[in-house]
Amino acid sequence: xxGSIKLFSVFGIPVDINATWLIAFALITWSLSTAAFPSxxxxxxxxxxxxxxxxxxxxxFVSVLAHELGHSLVAISQGLSVRGITLxxxxxxxxxxxxxxxxxxxxxxxxxGPAISFVIGASLIxxxxxxxxxxxxxxxxxxxxxxxxxxxxxxxxxxxxxPGYPMDGGRVLRSAVWSFTGDSERASRxxxxxxxxxxxxxxxxxxxxxLSGDVMGGIWVIFIGWFLMSSSRGEMQAEHAGAYDSxxxxxxxxNQLDLEVRRVARAIPRMFESSLSVEETVNQLxxxxxxxxxPVARQGELIGFLVRRxxxxxxxxxxxxxTLGELMNPDSLRVISADExxxxxxxxxxxxxxxxxxxxxxxxxxxxxTREDIIKVMTDTSNHK
Numbered sequence: 001x002x003g004s005i006k007l008f009s010v011f012g013i014p015v016d017i018n019a020t021w022l023i024a025f026a027l028i029t030w031s032l033s034t035a036a037f038p039s040x041x042x043x044x045x046x047x048x049x050x051x052x053x054x055x056x057x058x059x060x061f062v063s064v065l066a067h068e069l070g071h072s073l074v075a076i077s078q079g080l081s082v083r084g085i086t087l088x089x090x091x092x093x094x095x096x097x098x099x100x101x102x103x104x105x106x107x108x109x110x111x112x113g114p115a116i117s118f119v120i121g122a123s124l125i126x127x128x129x130x131x132x133x134x135x136x137x138x139x140x141x142x143x144x145x146x147x148x149x150x151x152x153x154x155x156x157x158x159x160x161x162x163p164g165y166p167m168d169g170g171r172v173l174r175s176a177v178w179s180f181t182g183d184s185e186r187a188s189r190x191x192x193x194x195x196x197x198x199x200x201x202x203x204x205x206x207x208x209x210x211l212s213g214d215v216m217g218g219i220w221v222i223f224i225g226w227f228l229m230s231s232s233r234g235e236m237q238a239e240h241a242g243a244y245d246s247x248x249x250x251x252x253x254x255n256q257l258d259l260e261v262r263r264v265a266r267a268i269p270r271m272f273e274s275s276l277s278v279e280e281t282v283n284q285l286x287x288x289x290x291x292x293x294x295p296v297a298r299q300g301e302l303i304g305f306l307v308r309r310x311x312x313x314x315x316x317x318x319x320x321x322x323t324l325g326e327l328m329n330p331d332s333l334r335v336i337s338a339d340e341x342x343x344x345x346x347x348x349x350x351x352x353x354x355x356x357x358x359x360x361x362x363x364x365x366x367x368x369x370t371r372e373d374i375i376k377v378m379t380d381t382s383n384h385k
Contacts, residue, residue: 011069013085015065015084016084016086021087021088025061027220028057029050030053032049033049033052033054034049034053040147040148041136041139041144043139044141044144048141052141052148055141055145056145056149059149060149061087063120064087064091064092064156066116067117071112071168072085073112074109075109078108081096082094083097083326097331103175103176104175106171107175110168111172113168114156114158114168114169115157117153117157118153121149121156122150123150124147124150125150125154127150128147132147164194164202167195167228170192170194174187174190202228203225205221206221206224209221259342259377261357261369263377264345264369264373264377265338265359266367266368266373268367270295271295271296272297273299274328277322278311279319281324282319293305293306293355293370294308296325304329304332304333305333305355305356306327306328310327311327314327332354335357336359337361338359356371357369
C-alpha cells in the first residue's frame with residue numbers, strides 16, 4: 001500500500017489520506033462503538049452502536065477536513081500557497097508553503113481551524129438542546145451520531161488550542177508574543193518552551209492514567225504527547241540554527257555585522273536535481289554530505305533550496321515517491337550582493353523566511369551564504385577577541 005491515497009480537491013486544494021488514517025479510523029470506531037455509545041445510549045443494540053460508531057468516525061474526519069480547510073483558505077487569503085491537505089493518524093495537516101510575515105496573519109491562520117471545529121461542535125450541541133429528543137427511548141441513531149460528533153468537535157477545538165507549539169494554540173501564543181515584543185525569533189523560543197512543558201504534562205497525564213488502570217487510554221495519550229514533543233523538538237532545532245550568540249558584547253556584534261557578505265560566502269555545494277526522490281537524496285546525503293541547506297536544480301540550473309528538516313518530515317512510506325521539486329518552495333531562491341553586510345543578509349533571510357542566500361557580484365555568482373555561516377564567523381571572531 002502506498003503512503004497516501006489521493007481523494008479529491010476542494011477549492012483547488014488536493015486532499016489525500018495517509019496510511020495511518022486507517023489505524024485511526026479503526027481505533028476511533030472501536031472506541032465509540034464499544035464504550036462511548038453504549039455509555040450514553042444504553043437502550044441501543046450492539047449493532048446500532050457499531051453502525052453509529054462508523055458513521056460518527058466518518059463525520060469526525062469530515063470535520064477534521066473542514067478544520068484543515070479553515071487553515072488553508074485563510075493562508076491563501078494571506079498570500080501563502082497550499083500544496084494540499086493530508087489526513088493522518090492524529091487528525092490532519094495543511095501543507096502551507098512559506099510563513100506568515102506578520103503576527104496578525106499567523107494568528108488568523110492558526111485560529112481558523114479551531115474556530116471551524118468549535119462552530120461545528122457548538123451548532124450540533126445547540127441542535128441537540130433545542131430540537132433533540134427528550135426521553136431516552138426516543139433517541140434514534142442519527143440523534144446519537146450528531147450528539148457525539150458535536151462534542152468531539154468541541155474537544156478537537158479545545159485540544160488544538162493547548163499552547164503547545166507547533167499546535168494551533170502554540171502558534172496563537174507565538175503570534176501574541178511576536179505582536180507584543182516585535183521579535184519573531186523570541187516569540188518562537190517562548191512558544192517552543194511553553195510547548196515542551198505542555199507536552200511533558202500530557203505525557204505525565206498518560207502515565208497517571210496507566211497507573212490508574214486505564215492502560216489503553218494512557219498509552220494513547222503518552223503516544224500523542226511523544227509525537228507532539230518530537231515535532232516541537234524539530235521546530236526548536238530550526239530556531240536554534242537561526243539564533244546567534246547572545247553572549248557577544250553589543251560593540252563586537254555591531255562590528256561583526258558590518259562584515260561584507262563576500263568574506264562569509266562559500267562555494268555552492270553539489271546541486272541535486274529536482275526530479276530526485278527524497279529517498280535517493282537522503283541516501284546520498286548520509287553520511288558523506290550532511291548539508292543543512294540543499295541546492296535544488298533543474299537540468300543543472302539552480303532553482304531553489306531545501307533544508308534538511310524538509311526531508312526528515314516526509315513520512316517514510318512516501319520518501320520513494322516524493323520528489324525534491326514537490327517539496328521545494330520556489331521563493332527559497334534569494335540573492336544578495338557580495339558587498340552587502342552580513343547584517344543585511346540576516347535581515348533579508350528573516351524577511352523572506354529562508355536560511356540561505358545566493359551571493360552575486362554583478363552578474364557573476366560568487367557562492368552562497370547561510371545563517372549558520374554567519375553565526376560561525378561571528379562566534380569565531382568573538383572567541384579570538
